Amino acid sequence: MSKWSDLQRLHEVKKGRHILDLFDESRAGEFSVTADGMLFDYSKTNIDGETRAALLRLAEVSGVAEKRAAMFSGAKINDTEGRAVLHVALRAGEEARIEVDGKDVLPEVRRIRAACAAFARDVRSGAFRGAGGRITDVVNIGIGGSDLGPAMACLALAPYADGPRCHFVSNVDGAHIHDVLQGLDPTTTLVIVASKTFTTIETMTNADTAKRWMAAKVANPAAQFAAVSTAGDRTAAYGIDPARVFGFEDWVGGRYSMWGPIGLSLMIAIGPEAFDQFLAGGRAMDRHFLTAPFAANMPVMLALVGVWHNQICGHATRAVLPYDQRLARLPAYLQQLEMESNGKRVAIDGSDLETHSGPVVWGEPGTNGQHAFYQLIHQGTRVVPCEFLVARKGHEPDLAHQHLLLVANCLAQAEALLRGRSLQEARAILAKKGLTGAELERQARHRVFPGNRPSTVLAYEQLTPFTLGQIIALYEHRVFVEGVILGINSFDQWGVELGKELALALQPVLEGRADTGGKDGSTAALVAFLRG
Numbered sequence: 358m359s360k361w362s363d364l365q366r367l368h369e370v371k372k373g374r375h376i377l378d379l380f381d382e383s384r385a386g387e388f389s390v391t392a393d394g395m396l397f398d399y400s401k402t403n404i405d406g407e408t409r410a411a412l413l414r415l416a417e418v419s420g421v422a423e424k425r426a427a428m429f430s431g432a433k434i435n436d437t438e439g440r441a442v443l444h445v446a447l448r449a450g451e452e453a454r455i456e457v458d459g460k461d462v463l464p465e466v467r468r469i470r471a472a473c474a475a476f477a478r479d480v481r482s483g484a485f486r487g488a489g490g491r492i493t494d495v496v497n498i499g500i501g502g503s504d505l506g507p508a509m510a511c512l513a514l515a516p517y518a519d520g521p522r523c524h525f526v527s528n529v530d531g532a533h534i535h536d537v538l539q540g541l542d543p544t545t546t547l548v549i550v551a552s553k554t555f556t557t558i559e560t561m562t563n564a565d566t567a568k569r570w571m572a573a574k575v576a577n578p579a580a581q582f583a584a585v586s587t588a589g590d591r592t593a594a595y596g597i598d599p600a601r602v603f604g605f606e607d608w609v610g611g612r613y614s615m616w617g618p619i620g621l622s623l624m625i626a627i628g629p630e631a632f633d634q635f636l637a638g639g640r641a642m643d644r645h646f647l648t649a650p651f652a653a654n655m656p657v658m659l660a661l662v663g664v665w666h667n668q669i670c671g672h673a674t675r676a677v678l679p680y681d682q683r684l685a686r687l688p689a690y691l692q693q694l695e696m697e698s699n700g701k702r703v704a705i706d707g708s709d710l711e712t713h714s715g716p717v718v719w720g721e722p723g724t725n726g727q728h729a730f731y732q733l734i735h736q737g738t739r740v741v742p743c744e745f746l747v748a749r750k751g752h753e754p755d756l757a758h759q760h761l762l763l764v765a766n767c768l769a770q771a772e773a774l775l776r777g778r779s780l781q782e783a784r785a786i787l788a789k790k791g792l793t794g795a796e797l798e799r800q801a802r803h804r805v806f807p808g809n810r811p812s813t814v815l816a817y818e819q820l821t822p823f824t825l826g827q828i829i830a831l832y833e834h835r836v837f838v839e840g841v842i843l844g845i846n847s848f849d850q851w852g853v854e855l856g857k858e859l860a861l862a863l864q865p866v867l868e869g870r871a872d873t874g875g876k877d878g879s880t881a882a883l884v885a886f887l888r889g
């Protein structure tokens with residue numbers, strides 16, 4: 358019997374019932390979890406007490422507690438790369454001590470955080486200046502984990518941004534950097550080259566372009582460059598003054614790195630004090646994750662709901678639907694966090710996974726999505742578990758009535774997914790409008806909502822730096838728990854390598870310096886077309 362059998366059996370037995378029938382006066386309270394002011398409600402799923410107990414057993418037999426202790430202790434759990442996994446060290450408190458290879462890593466973390474804060478203060482106060490004076494704009498050049506986190510967070514925390522404007526360039530498509538630099542003054546712009554490896558082709562190509570753009574107006578463009586990287590030798594070779602190079606260790610994975618120097622652009626935008634609040638939110642979630650019993654543990658329960666929907670019920674995707682416009686980039690951020698971490702087909706020991714890998718993650722903010730793809734979510738043939746996020750209040754007190762409408766829409770969508778609309782109800786609506794006979798029947802069928810579709814709601818007071826820290830750490834730990842249950846290494850990303858290698862080999866072919874020998878017919882034909 359595998360560790361999945363119990364849950365598979367429960368799914369078979371219970372899949373025909375309606376979630377609505379599970380509700381009594383206590384379900385909403387019993388099937389939700391709180392953590393430092395945040396509420397995660399998973400009562401609108403087909404999980405009952407028996408299923409939850411089986412899910413909790415799955416977490417236990419999978420060794421979640423042991424792996425969690427190993428991660429926080431600095432053990433090298435990323436064993437295909439021989440690295441510890443210590444993004445939690447980047448937000449650890451003053452009292453913490455975490456050793457890697459017998460050395461406490463926190464003094465260095467604190468030193469670099471203080472250096473980033475000092476630089477951010479200088480940029481914000483005007484003590485650090487460009488050739489044309491005070492820095493007005495910051496351009497962060499990076500991709501993947503060196504872009505998505507700070508870009509997502511700068512938008513999320515816009516109400517707290519009182520520093521220079523921050524812009525983000527990631528794509529190697531020249532259109533991206535062209536459009537961002539257009540309208541900026543090179544003499545008052547600071548460029549941050551953010552790359553863990555400092556070899557990523559997109560980032561280095563864009564950095565060269567930015568340097569040329571700046572050189573047209575600034576005698577020494579390198580003086581307006583800073584770098585964030587683990588590769589001090591390469592940043593030095595690139596000509597960036599070590600005083601403006603902020604390093605971090607290889608035990609911080611790219612998609613987990615926004616808590617450290619990769620968050621420099623965010624720190625410049627909102628200031629080191631607000632950035633500290635962001636760290637404090639992450640730290641609060643770490644404490645909760647480490648101490649709450651599994652049944653009351655938000656990351657564990659979020660993960661178990663995810664495993665239930667994906668691995669057990671077979672729903673291949675999940676939609677992240679923030680009813681919070683400033684979380685517009687959260688789905689993109691989570692796509693990397695979840696899919697680069699858990700999109701793997703072999704277990705740590707190299708054997709095939711016993712189940713599917715992690716799900717496809719996608720989404721858009723509400724209410725926009727309602728007018729785009731919710732049609733499929735409500736009436737399509739596939740079930741898409743939906744994860745709603747919503748704040749009790751916005752940042753615009755004079756627009757509180759709009760916030761109310763936003764919240765009403767969020768709750769209404771979750772309710773509609775749960776409740777649906779039966780054929781009888783649809784018939785009654787149409788009969789009132791005067792339809793009869795075959796036409797009533799035909800029209801009614803189009804207006805049926807099957808309902809019984811699962812969703813969860815993550816509700817919080819307001820999208821502050823602290824709350825954002827909680828949310829991001831929550832999802833990080835969710836990915837971790839799901840990875841442990843699947844038996845995979847969530848911290849490597851070998852699946853991105855092949856495409857990179859082939860792109861490098863195709864470059865000379867497209868330039869006409871090499872031929873298409875050895876390429877498949879489709880690639881050769883496309884090269885011929887695109888080369889012109």
Ligand SMILES: O=P(O)(O)OC[C@H]1O[C@](O)(CO)[C@@H](O)[C@@H]1O
Binds near residue numbers: 555697
């Ligand atoms: O920070 P770097 O080294 O430029 O890497 C950027 C991104 O590229 C990846 O390695 C994937 O291609 C991500 O894991 C990483 O976040």
